[in-house]
Amino acid sequence: MWWRYLEARRDAPARRRYILYERALKALPVSYKLWHAYLQERQKAVRGLAITDPAVASLNNTYERALVSMHKMPRIWLEYLDFVVDQGLLTRTRRTFDRALCALPITQHDRIWQLYLKFLMRPGTPPETAVRVYKRYLRLEPTHAEEYIAYLKAQGLWGEAARKMAELVNDDTFRSLEGKSKHQLWLELCDIITKHPKDVIGLKVDAVLRSGIRKFTDEVGRLWTSLADYYIRQGMYESARDVYEEGLTTVTTVRDFSLIFDTLTQFEETLLQHKIEHGGADEDEPEQANGTDHDDGEDFLLKDDENDIDLRLARLEHLMERRPELLSSVMLRQNPHNVHEWHKRVKLFAGNANKQILTYTEAVTTVDVHKAIGKVYTLWTGFARFYERHGDLENARVIFDKATQVEFKYVDDLATVWCEWAEMELRHKNFKRALDILRRATYTPDSINRRATAEAEREGPVQGRLYRSLKLWAMYCDLEESLGTLESTRAVYDRILDLRIATPQIVLNYALFLQENKYWEESFRVYERGVSLFKYPHVRDIWLAYLQQFVQRYGGTKLERARDLFKQALSQAPPEESRPLFTQYAKLEEDYGLARSAMEVYDRAVRTVPQADRLAIYDLYLARAHEFFGLGKVREIYETAIEAEAPDGLSDEDCKKLCLRYAALERKLGEIDRARSILVHASTMADPRRDVLFWKQWNDFEVAHGNEDTFREMLRIKRSVAASFSQIHYNTTIVEAATTATTTGEEGGKRKREGDDMEALEAQVTGTNLPGFVSAGVVQPDQRAAQAGTAADDASAAPGAGAAAVSNPEDIELDEGAVEEEEAADAMENIQLETKPVPEAVYGGGGEQLGALDRFKKRKTEG
Structure with a gap:
């Protein structure tokens, strides 16, 4: 009813409407709707008025009266707080915010804090007030600490920012809302501490940074340089140098080492340059003594009163000379079991025997043979060679003796140490000592169980398996052959064979050694043992040598x-x-x-x-x-x-080659029919598309020794073979290249080719001069033409010839080349050959050496 009453009096003056609101609120003091409408109407009326206007004070009192009953309504509080903030009354605004936080439940505080923080960011808000308020806010929202730190940085409160940042980096439960890692937070803390060291009071800077260095071992170069920068800005240059040195000797990555070393070098160069420019006088140090910009802009006094330019220059030179050694230390800290890096470190100290000895000693005591990268025995042998080069054989023998007691990972490593020891004695002409060393190395311990399995033997130390090292036994054999007696050498070889570790080369060497000393039967027994020890393919050389030597001997x-x-x-x-x-x-x-x-x-x-x-x-x-x-x-x-x-x-290829040789043999013997039969047999394996050489040789054979029938039979066989190979496909490029190369090689560089082989055959059959009939007279061209024409007329006049050719569905369609060959063969039938008598001397008294035409004539006469 009151609301309808107010709506009806909407056009009334403001004073009368205020009286109606007051009457309604007196009757209904807990009506949110009436209070909200009343306050909104009053706020519109005072908009734009000065804060000293009585209407503003009256509205403040009205809000206070409304909050007596509406203190649980966040909307009323927010509107009142907005109104108070706009008035710029800091104390009243802060107290009003506090009252709102006390009145509202905790679930509504986030709405108040948004406005409260916005108020703190307004110009004119005292930083002390803001810091206290932020601390209260962080109790409610500890994850928003980064906002607080950002505010402190903006206000220049570096000490408080550093303390809060130190709390965050030490809190393992903190998770950055901005997605920053712990390492990034540490770097921000380092920047604050190093750039504003005088503002950070009460914070143990050294302890804080060192704890970060211990946590982040993968990238600590920035933290070390930050700690040194802190001391530099404090004017504590010697402490800064100590920090740099400590960093150089503790980092484990080349990146961190390079960062620290370059920063230290720039620091020393800057100090030296400043000292030179001022002639050693007690002047202010430059602001960029360590290569970083100082934001505070203050100078630091140089503590030295004397002219120490030479000292500073020597310090810088010494630092540059130490760089390879320091870098080598970094690589070894990464992996102390890297054998190659230890050898490189020894080379760095070339000319300094004491440091080389210390390096070798540290290397052999540090490297674990099971974790090593590289051959561990090379450290021991290198250490012994070092003493040998300096003429100290006694210490070299001590090193070798200690090396033989090391439990290497592989037997071959231990065997190499023994061989190196023996070679050292040989280099110094101590032959008897070298033999004694190898006897010690190859001695079979009595504790070795002969029946122990290979797996059980491998589980023990390598010293227990050394007696089976072929490398040692091979060297032992060489020394015994050179320095020992025949019996001692044979004993060594026999021991190798008994242990069943011999190789075929050892067996051959043993047999050759006995043969050189005229022990033939003993050498043959060695061969026998060798062939019983090995199988193919390893025994092949033993058998060949055995048989050759036996045949040569007996x-x-x-x-x-x-x-x-x-x-x-x-x-x-x-x-x-x-x-x-x-x-x-x-x-x-x-x-x-x-x-x-x-x-x-x-x-x-x-x-x-x-x-x-x-x-x-x-x-x-x-x-x-x-x-x-x-x-x-x-x-x-x-x-x-x-x-x-x-x-x-x-194989087919080899069989064709053998057939050609057989045919050539029979041809030389005059057995032409036998040779032709051999060629017929081989033709079934010769594809005309590939084996052009074979068919060319047969063609030459028929030209030299054949007749019309044999020539036609060859062509028929060729077509038949080509048909049988028609389902086989070849790479025509390769076939043509091979054919061309073969033809070129046979003709001795002759390049001219007149059509393909089939066309050449047709030309020989239909031509005027047949090469195979040199002794026979040939009819004139006009006679051949007439005969060919008569044959053609007879063929065309045959009744039903064309119809039969058309109507027979089972006829085979021949290609153009085949038709031409048939026509040429038909024409050859009508050729009348003129013959001449052959002298009797040609036959040599027998009828088996007849030429091709004479045999042809003989067969025609007889049948």
Whole structure:
């Protein structure tokens, strides 16, 4: 009702409406709606008035009266606080904010604090008041500490900012709302401390920064330089140098080292330059003594009263000279087990024997053999060589003796130490001592359990497995051969064989050593032990040497024993390793045995060796057969090789080569039909697209020895073979290149080619001068044309010829080249050859050496 009453009197004067609001509020003092409307109307009325106006004071009193009953309403408080803040009354505003925080529940405080913090940021607000208020706010919202620190930096309150920052970096539960890491917070703290050291009072700067250095070990260069910068701004230059030195000797990364070293160098150069410019007088130090800008702008007094330019210059030079050593220390702090870095450090002290000895001593005591990067034994051997170079063999022997007691990771490392020790004694002509060292190294301890497994033996120290080191035994053998007796050397070799650690080379060396001393049978026994120890492919060299030496020694006197050895070797050898054994065995039979036995060896070889090696064996086989048994045996071998099938036969390529050789042999013997039969057999393996050489040779053969029928038969066979290979695809580029290279090589550089091979054949068949018929007269061109025309007319006049060609669906369609060949062959049938009698002397009294045309004539006459 009151609200409707007020709405009805909306146009009444303001004073009368205020009286109505007062009457309504007196009746309804807890009506938020009436109070809010009343205060809003009163606030609009005073807008723009001075704060000294009575209406402003009256409105303040009205707000106070409203808050008596409306103290739980945050909206009323916020409007009142906005009104008070605009009045600029600091004390009253602060107290009003405090009253609001006390009156409202904690869940509503965040709305008040937003306005409260905005009030603190207004110009004219005393920093002391703001600091106290912020501290209260951080009790409610501790995560907003960065806002507080930012405010302190803006107000120049560096001491309070440093203290608060120190609390944050030491609080492990703090999480930055701005996403800053702990390391970034530490760096901000360092900047505050170092740039404003006099404002940071009561804070243990050294302890704070050192705690950060201990926490952030991966990037501490900035913290060390900040701590040194703090001392520099305090004028404590010696303390700053101590901090720099401590940083250089503790950092573990090259980046941090470079940062500290460069800053220290710039600091020393700046001090030296300032001292030179002022002639050593007691002047103010520059503001950038350490290479960083000083924000406070104050000067620091130089404490030295004397002219110490030479001292400062020497200090700077010494610092630059120490840089490699300091950097080496950094690398070793990263990984003290890096053997390569220790060697580099020793080289840094070249010319300083004491430091090199100390470095080696530190290295061998620091490096753990199980964590080392590199060969640990090189440190011990390098240490011993150092004493050797300085002529102190006694200390070198002490180092080697200590090195042999180290439990290295691998047996080979310990064996290398013993070998180095022995080589040192050899360099100084102490041969007896070197032999004693190797005897000690190869001594088999009595505590070694002979039946212990390899795994159990590997679990023990390397000293217990040293007696099986082949490196030591090999060196021991060399020394015994050079310095010892025959018996001592044989004892060493026999011990190696007994331990079953010998290699094929050791066996060969032992046998050769015995042969040099004329102990032939003992050397053959060594070979026997060697072949029993190893298998293929390792035993191959032993067998070859054994058989060669046995044959050279006894020749044919112990032929049966030699044969047994060869049979034993061949029974163990795989096929791919048997070729040299077969050749040696056959050579033995040729020189000292029976030719028939040699042929049996070759026959077994061609059936045993891999297919790729059979052609070479056949070459030897044929050569020896021709030498011992003549052409009959040769023909038998050729036929056997050609007819053999997989897996005992030759490959197609090798078989074609052998067929060509066989055909050439028969051609020389005048057996033309046999040669042609061989070529026919080989043609099934010769693709005309690839094996151009084969077909060219057959073509040359027919031109020289054939006739019309044989030539046509060759062409028919060629077409048939080409059809059988038609489903096989080749890389035509490679085939053409190979064909061109083959043709070029045979013709001796002749480059001219007149069409393909088929066209050349047609030209030879249809041409006026057939190369294969030199002794025969040929009809004139007009007669050939007439005969060819008559044959063509007869062919065209044949009844139903064209219809049959068209109507028969099973006819094979020949390409143009094949048709032309058929026509050329038909034309050849009508050619009448003129013959001449052949002198009787040509035949040599027999009929087996007839030429091609004479045989042709003979067959025509007889049939």
